[in-house]
Amino acid sequence: MDKIDRKILQVLQADARTSLQDIGQAVGLSPSPCWGRIRKLEEAGVIEGYTVRLNPQALGLNETVLVQVTLDSHSDNTLEKFGETLAAIPEVVEALLVSGEYDYLLKVAVRDTRDYERFLRERLYQIKGIRHSQSRFVLRTLKKADLPLGL
Template identity: 75%
Template sequence: MDKLDLKILSVLQQDGRASLQSISDKVGLSSTPCWTRIKRMEEAGVIEGYTVRLNPQALGFNDTVLVQVTLDSHSDNTLEKFGEILALIPEVLECYLVSGDYDYLLRVVVKDTKDYERLLREKLYKIKGIRQSRSSFVLRTLKKADLPLGV
């Protein structure tokens, strides 16, 4: 990875739909070497894929909830099964195994508090092995950022 690679990544973070010509112009390369660098970064796993950012509120998901979860057991089997079950719950957007007072931090989107109560009853509370959970509703997002590439 050199400065040109980082510039390419920065352009793609800002606009994943940027044309090859636009990326090339912004980083000061011709199209062929720019394309070669992008393909190399895709193959190396630096670029994991291309996606679109959706506005949750525009789609009716008005609340984001951060859920701290503590499990009864920390066996490999328990952790694996917990992850498999969470993968099947579409409202769970992210799940992190963390250090500290609890085991997992989940980021969940729901339509409203009633929808969250439904999610708890129908899905989360039915997962075996959860000892405790604590929920915090996000009141406002102060920062959303791309990776700090130093470009």
């Protein structure tokens, strides 16, 4: 991956709907070779897909909660099943297996504290094998950033 590829990625991270013409202009290529580079980045797995960023508050999801979870067991089977279960819970927008005192860090999007209580009772606490959890409500997001590309 060269500097032009990184610049293409930077343009796409800023706005994945940018036209090939505009991307080419930004990196000094015509649309055809620009498209070839993008296709190669997709095939190599560098570009995993295209998405749209949604405003959680505009959708009524006013609270973000970070939940630390510890499991009773750490067998491969337990971790795999826990991950599959989390994937099926729509309120869990991100789940990370982490090192340290807890096993997982979950990012949960809910309407309000009452909705979070419902999430705990009806979703999270229904999962077998959770030993302990701790919740932290996000007061304000100070930074959201794209991946650093080291241009």
